[in-house]
Amino acid sequence: MTSGSSDSGTEKSLSYQGRKASRAKSEHRRRLILEAALRIVIREGVRGIRHRAVAKEAEVPLAATTYYFKDIQELIVDTFTLYTEKALSVVNSFADQFYQPLQQLAAANPELFNSGVISDEAVHTMLDYLVEQLTGYVREQVSSERDMLIAEQAFRYEAIVNDRIRELSLMHRRALFGKIEEFMAVMKSPAPKEDAELLLGLFHSMEYTGLLTAQDDIDFDYVSSTLRRHLSLLVPDLLQRR
Structure with a gap:
């Protein structure tokens, strides 16, 4: 891993x-x-x-x-360059925080990453860990990183009409997509690229809903149950009894 x-x-x-x-x-x-x-x-x-x-x-x-x-165009491009710098830092920080305990979990539960029979206990341990970590990520994005999410919405529109900002947007997306694809490969997904696309789309949907909802009204139990449902479907080779 x-x-x-x-x-x-x-x-x-x-x-x-x-x-x-x-x-x-x-x-x-x-x-x-x-x-x-x-x-x-x-x-x-x-x-x-x-x-x-x-x-x-x-x-x-x-x-x-x-x-x-x-001119204003140069100022706008450099503003979004700064945004991209900050956004990449968030992506890398989460990946570093996520993978270290994941490695510890794998070391303590080697059956999770082997091809043999996976026990119910191991499945629940892994799934609980994933849901907890990813729910925490969504929570952080819609609360402490809320301003960055708002900037991202503006960023997306500008990327459609501005070639330079499109390059920055694609750079950010490739970095985020790469981390998720790597994660799906670790989870023994049979199609890590396609599953990364689905999971990234889910994140974008939950984050956008979080922006439309008052912070005190966001239902993180629903976020957790949605993540649990999708993860169970995306990595069936790992997250089901064999």
């Missing part, structure tokens, strides 16, 4: 388009501007990004935004 390594090489492809900062102080200001622009996307959508609005949000002179970004 392989580990969810953060060294996927994906981050190395990220590149900002605006003027490069030559000093640490300048880089700090440039980062402030991009963080401010991302907050505006979360609050108002992409159309809220204007040099004057971003400068006000970042509490920097208007000249600073026009110095680092020659």
Whole structure:
């Protein structure tokens, strides 16, 4: 079983388009501007990004935004480059947190990953672990990472109409899809790529529903039961008595 390594090489492809900062102080200001622009996307959508609005949000002179970004398009692209950087960090962090205890579970229950008979107890142990971890991931996404999910919705539309942002969106998707496909392969899925597609679609659906629902009203018991149902169907070679 392989580990969810953060060294996927994906981050190395990220590149900002605006003027490069030559000093640490300048880089700090440039980062402030991009963080401010991302907050505006979360609050108002992409159309809220204007040099004057971003400068006000970042509490920097208007000249600073026009110095680092020659036009609004460049500012928008670099804002979503920052988003992608943050989103990839979340993906890699979850993978690292997920795989370590999964490896410990596999070591303690070797029958889970062998081709022999799987006991009821082992099946329940694995399924309970998966549901708990993935429910926790959804919970984190719709609560502490809620702003990032909102940005993602704006990101998706811009990816349709903007070639550069489409590249960033595909980069993020490939990274997330790759982690899920790896997970499905570890789970002995007979079709890890196809099952990863189904599970990713399920995540997107639950996250979107979470955004449409007041946080206090989100039914995480339903999230857990839905995940349990899908996981039982997606990896029958592992999660059923043989």
